[in-house]
Amino acid sequence: MGELSRSFRIYPAGDAALVIELGSRIDLQINRQVHRLARLLTQARLPGIGEAVPAYASLMVHYDPAILDYAAAARWVEEHASRLDSAPASDPRRVDLPTVYGGEYGPDLEFLAEYHHITVETAIRLHSSAVYTVYMMGFTPGFPYLGGLPEELATPRLESPRTRVPAGSVGIAGSQTGVYPIDSPGGWRIIGYTPLRLFAPQREPPTLLAAGDQVRFIPISPRELLDVS
Numbered sequence: 001m002g003e004l005s006r007s008f009r010i011y012p013a014g015d016a017a018l019v020i021e022l023g024s025r026i027d028l029q030i031n032r033q034v035h036r037l038a039r040l041l042t043q044a045r046l047p048g049i050g051e052a053v054p055a056y057a058s059l060m061v062h063y064d065p066a067i068l069d070y071a072a073a074a075r076w077v078e079e080h081a082s083r084l085d086s087a088p089a090s091d092p093r094r095v096d097l098p099t100v101y102g103g104e105y106g107p108d109l110e111f112l113a114e115y116h117h118i119t120v121e122t123a124i125r126l127h128s129s130a131v132y133t134v135y136m137m138g139f140t141p142g143f144p145y146l147g148g149l150p151e152e153l154a155t156p157r158l159e160s161p162r163t164r165v166p167a168g169s170v171g172i173a174g175s176q177t178g179v180y181p182i183d184s185p186g187g188w189r190i191i192g193y194t195p196l197r198l199f200a201p202q203r204e205p206p207t208l209l210a211a212g213d214q215v216r217f218i219p220i221s222p223r224e225l226l227d228v229s
Contacts, residue, residue, distance in 0.1 A: 142199030
C-alpha cells in the first residue's frame with residue numbers, strides 16, 4: 001500500500017483545479033488510496049482549497065486561484081499525499097439496496113443469463129452476493145460506478161442505448177454495475193430495479209451514495225416493493 005501512495009503524479013486541470021494520479025488502472029487498492037487521500041485533504045481544510053472529487057485512480061482537487069496559485073496548491077497536495085501511509089484509515093459506510101430482479105424491472109436479465117450460459121437464478125445469486133465499492137460518482141447526479149462485479153457477470157453494453165432508462169434501474173456494463181439515479185438515456189444492461197431514491201435535490205446530502213461506500217443488492221419480490229417504496 002505504501003508503494004502506491006509514493007508513486008503519484010500531479011498536473012493542472014484548467015486554471016482552478018489539479019489532478020493527482022495514483023495509478024493508471026481500475027484497481028480496488030488504488031481506489032481506496034484515492035478515497036483515503038480525499039478524506040485527508042478534506043479534513044486538512046487549507047483556505048483556498050475546495051472540493052476533492054475521486055475518480056478510479058485519481059483525484060481532482062479544486063482551488064480558488066484568487067487565494068492560491070497552482071504551484072502552492074500542488075505543493076500542499078503533494079505534502080499530504082506523501083504522508084498518506086500514516087493517515088488513519090476509516091471503515092467504509094455500508095448501504096443495502098433492496099432490488100427486484102428480472103421481468104419488467106430487469107428486461108436484460110434473461111439475455112445476461114443466456115450470454116453467460118447460466119440460469120437467471122444463478123445470475124441473481126452472483127450479483128446479490130457481492131459487496132461492491134463505489135469507485136466514483138458521475139454520468140448523472142448520484143450515479144455510482146460500482147466495482148466488484150463477479151467476473152462471471154461481465155457483459156458488454158447495449159449496441160444501441162435506450163433513450164430512457166427509469167430511475168432506480170440496476171445495470172451492468174462491462175465489469176461494473178451501477179444504478180440510474182434519474183430517468184436518462186443509457187446503454188447499460190438493465191437487470192433489476194431498486195425503489196430507493198439515489199438522488200433527491202431537496203435532501204441533504206442530495207445523493208444517497210458517496211465515493212468509497214460499500215453496497216449490497218438485497219433481492220426482494222415485486223410485492224415487497226410496496227413496503228420499501
